[in-house]
Each structure stands twice: as C-alpha cells, then as structure tokens.
C-alpha cells in the first residue's frame with residue numbers, strides 16, 4: 138500500500154466493470170487504503186478526518202475487533218444449526234440494552250435483511266399486509282425494502298408506490314406542515330396516520346404495521362418532536378398493527394443521551410432493527426422482538442440464514458457492543474455532540490445560508506438555505522466538496538440534498554471537532570463571497586489554484 142496507486146486506473150476499472158448507479162462521493166473521488174479510529178489515509182498516506190461514516194462505530198481498524206475476528210477465524214466459523222456460546226452471549230448483550238419485553242433475537246447480514254424479516258414478522262403476527270411509513274424513508278435495497286422506502290420508490294425511474302403502502306408526511310418541524318413554534322406539532326404529525334390506516338383498511342389490506350427510521354436520516358437528519366412516535370404507535374396498535382423501529386442509524390449509543398432513538402420519543406416498539414455499526418464493518422443485521430411476535434412467525438417453517446448469526450458475526454457483534462461500554466463511547470458521543478451543536482449554532486447566527494442546526498450526540502444535520510429560504514442544494518454540494526479539499530469527510534442528505542450530515546465514528550475527539558468547526562466557518566465564509574441566491578460556481582473553478590485541492 139505504500140506504492141502509490143494510480144487513481145485514474147482504478148476509476149477507469151470502476152467504469153468498465155460496475156454499474157453507473159454505483160455512486161462515488163465528491164467531484165474528485167477519494168481513494169482510502171488505511172484507517173485508524175476516526176481517521177482514514179489515502180494512497181499517498183495523507184490523513185482524512187472521517188466525520189461521516191457511522192459503520193466504524195468504535196473506530197476503524199480497532200485492535201479488539203481485529204483480535205476477536207482473527208481468533209475466531211483460526212478456530213472455525215459456522216452457522217446457527219450448531220450450539221455455540223457466542224450466539225447466546227451476543228443475544229444476552231443486546232437484550233441488556235433493551236426494555237424487558239424484548240426477548241427474541243434474529244441474526245441476519247444487513248439492515249436490509251433485518252427490515253425484510255421485520256415485514257414478514259409483522260405480517261405473520263397480524264395476518265394483514267398494509268404498511269404505513271413516513272415519506273423520504275430508507276430501509277434497504279431489496280424488493281420489499283424498496284417498497285417501504287419512499288426515498289427509492291418515489292424517485293423518477295423508481296418502482297412507484299405499492300398499493301399496500303401508505304405514506305405520511307415526515308415529522309420535520311423545520312420545513313414541514315407543522316413548525317417548531319406549534320406546541321401541538323407532535324400530535325398533529327401523528328394524526329396524519331389516521332387517514333393512512335383508514336385507507337389501508339378500506340382497500341382490504343389491513344394494517345400489518347408502521348416502519349420508520351426513529352430519526353429520519355436520509356430524509357435530512359430529522360429529530361421528530363418528542364412524543365411523535367409514541368402517539369403514532371398508539372394509533373397503529375389500536376388498528377392491530379406492529380411498530381417497527383429502524384435503529385440502523387440511531388442505535389448503539391450514537392445519540393449520546395440515549396442508547397436507542399425510541400427512548401427519546403417515549404415510545405415502545407414491537408420490533409427493533411439494527412445494522413451498519415453493530416458489526417463495525419463486518420456484515421451484520423439484528424432484529425429483536427417480543428416472544429408473542431416470534432411465536433406467530435414460528436409456524437413450522439424453518440428460519441435459516443447461512444451467514445446470519447455465524448460464530449464470527451456473533452463474536453464481532455458482541456465485541457462492538459462491549460467496546461462501546463468499555464471505552465465510554467456513548468458518553469463521548471454526548472460530549473463531542475454538545476460541542477459540535479453549540480459551535481454549529483454559532484455558525485447559524487453568523488451565516489445566513491445556515492437555516493437550521495439539529496441533531497443529538499453524533500447524529501447531526503446542518504440545513505443550508507438560499508437567501509429566499511429555499512433548499513440550498515448548490516451551497517451544500519459546494520461546502521461538502523470544499524470540506525473534502527481540507528480532508529474532512531462529511532456527507533449530505535435530504536430530499537433536496539441540502540443538509541450537511543455529520544456522523545463520525547464515536548471515537549472522535551475534541552481537537553477534531555474544533556477542526557470541523559473552524560474549517561466549516563472558513564468555507565461558509567467563501568459561500569458569502571458569491572451571492573447564495575445566484576447559481577453556485579463549480580467549486581474547482583472558483584478555487585482553481587487555491588493550493589489546497
């Protein structure tokens with residue numbers, strides 16, 4: 138890896154052998170060959186601050202993950218048809234973080250698979266087919282997961298909305314129908330579920346359930362008003378449905394104050410889905426549910442996943458959760474998140490193009506706007522690419538792609554957080570150079586010769 142790799146050759150290889158919709162981040166793509174904690178290193182060994190990737194939850198290349206994976210691969214790696222203490226140890230660890238009603242675990246290989254399974258469980262338990270879900274949600278890349286992911290099916294060229302799916306407006310109290318000044322907004326957003334339930338019942342689908350990212354992420358790093366999910370779950374339960382909390386992005390301590398997002402909402406789901414960070418990069422998805430729902434699914438047909446719950450996966454998953462505890466990473470998420478939020482709020486008062494700062498712990502969003510208040514898609518693209526020039530990796534989200542997404546590994550430290558804020562201030566200052574209302578120039582043209590690219 139110390140031999141410089143020709144980036145253009147790799148890029149050409151991608152074009153030759155992969156689909157065009159396998160996207161690359163940044164105008165000038167980054168090639169990364171090493172990682173350590175919340176840093177990554179390119180083909181020249183140059184460091185980048187990883188302020189975006191939530192998968193390396195406990196940090197890139199964690200020595201304890203390396204050790205446990207190597208140890209297990211030396212022994213053997215097999216499936217759930219044989220007894221092994223790693224499976225029950227992992228399940229016990231997960232259950233220790235959840236309310237008592239959760240007693241049964243299913244291990245699969247991705248967030249998508251866990252959501253697919255959640256849909257099967259909800260349908261098996263209720264005998265109904267219909268699903269209610271907020272607009273702009275994302276739950277995975279398979280047929281049924283796409284069907285409940287408005288972010289995918291509603292795009293031009295998407296498969297469109299299935300007859301058994303009803304969408305409700307996402308509880309975005311910055312841009313949506315009910316704003317933060319309205320003290321009853323949580324209930325008003327929740328009430329939108331009533332007509333969705335009625336429609337599914339009229340169509341004869343019944344209500345199998347409701348699925349939502351607890352805090353919608355691809356929808357724009359949205360924190361629903363407190364009590365929203367509790368009110369929705371009450372309505373879904375009254376209609377006989379099952380409530381599914383997709384905690385793929387929000388779970389496992391990232392929020393700082395809460396181990397899971399549903400705790401913030403005062404809500405108790407029937408199924409919790411975990412993914413991405415739980416394997417720290419090893420493919421792993423987990424679904425937990427109640428005994429009653431698991432029994433409805435246990436109808437005599439075997440449930441089996443060749444790799445789901447493998448010995449290796451269980452050992453890695455448990456190690457990740459242990460590291461979060463042993464290294465105090467949930468507390469670190471809260472502390473670093475608080476510094477970031479107060480710094481970002483200062484930027485909000487300084488720069489007109491910062492419309493909103495929201496988030497919790499290390500799940501943060503910065504909504505960029507044009508002078509007329511509309512979504513600052515061009516500004517967001519500019520800022521994201523300029524941050525990359527400064528070797529700080531962050532992302533963008535939202536239906537109009539105008540929300541900067543800061544979501545680093547939980548190991549991030551105060552100096553890194555300060556670097557993000559100082560750099561962001563400088564780049565937002567550049568945005569001020571050209572009127573944000575005017576089309577934003579291509580960032581490389583604007584900064585040709587600036588020396589930092």
Ligand code: PMP
Nearest residue numbers: 247248249275276277350385412
């Ligand atoms: N749910 C949410 C909220 C996600 O963000 C993602 C992945 N971005 C998924 C599900 C799907 O997970 P995977 O890509 O592991 O299948």
